Amino acid sequence: MFYDPRSDDPRQFGFAHNPWNALVSPRPIAWISSRSAAGIANLAPYSFFNAVSGAPPFVMFSSAGRKDTQRNIEETGEFVVNMATEALVSELNDSCFSFGPDVDEFERIGLTAEPAKNLIHAPRVAESPVSLECRLSEIVELKTAEGGDVRSMVIFGEVVGIHVDDAVVREGRVDLSLIRPLSRLGYMDYAGLGPIFELMRPLTEPLERTASNVG
Numbered sequence: 001m002f003y004d005p006r007s008d009d010p011r012q013f014g015f016a017h018n019p020w021n022a023l024v025s026p027r028p029i030a031w032i033s034s035r036s037a038a039g040i041a042n043l044a045p046y047s048f049f050n051a052v053s054g055a056p057p058f059v060m061f062s063s064a065g066r067k068d069t070q071r072n073i074e075e076t077g078e079f080v081v082n083m084a085t086e087a088l089v090s091e092l093n094d095s096c097f098s099f100g101p102d103v104d105e106f107e108r109i110g111l112t113a114e115p116a117k118n119l120i121h122a123p124r125v126a127e128s129p130v131s132l133e134c135r136l137s138e139i140v141e142l143k144t145a146e147g148g149d150v151r152s153m154v155i156f157g158e159v160v161g162i163h164v165d166d167a168v169v170r171e172g173r174v175d176l177s178l179i180r181p182l183s184r185l186g187y188m189d190y191a192g193l194g195p196i197f198e199l200m201r202p203l204t205e206p207l208e209r210t211a212s213n214v215g
Helices: 068-076 086-094 105-109
Strands: 030-035 041-046 049-054 057-064 078-083 130-143 149-164 183-186 189-191 196-198
Touching: 030 057, 030 068, 041 057, 041 068, 041 105, 057 130, 068 078, 068 130, 068 149, 086 105
Parallel strands: none
Antiparallel strands: 030 041, 030 078, 049 057, 057 149, 078 130, 130 149, 183 189, 189 196
């Protein structure tokens, strides 16, 4: 079976849905926190994400359209990547909702905004066992092979600080069996270190949480 990803109708190739997102998987999830120039915190997940360098460490993620996260990074030059875990799947899913730019997702979802350390003003998710403080390196606007414009931008950040919860370190090594990170597979399918499960994005604004009732 051959599939042309430029087609508007995957059904002509025998697919009920565009298969592309299911073909490069699993993908780690960047749960990105940022702060606007006006001081409003933002939190959103991105599954087109990965590490792209080890020494010095760099990460990248792509944004389909110029969303609040990208605008905040452009304004401040910084962001934090927080690890998404099985224990935080409900909060992660709630943060998919398109809140307005004046909404602090930490307060709305009921997570703790912890100050970063290394001269980064964007907060990190205190409940996440791993957070990467990043400074903006560059933003690349993608173009087709023919030079046409697309809606996606790739944002590269240098990791300048790393937070790791002492509780997930065993004999000097990070124990992923304790962290149980989430990954994006395809369609609406996700997986931790256990069975694959489907997770539908919220269609209505999630109920307000408080930090005391999360978990």
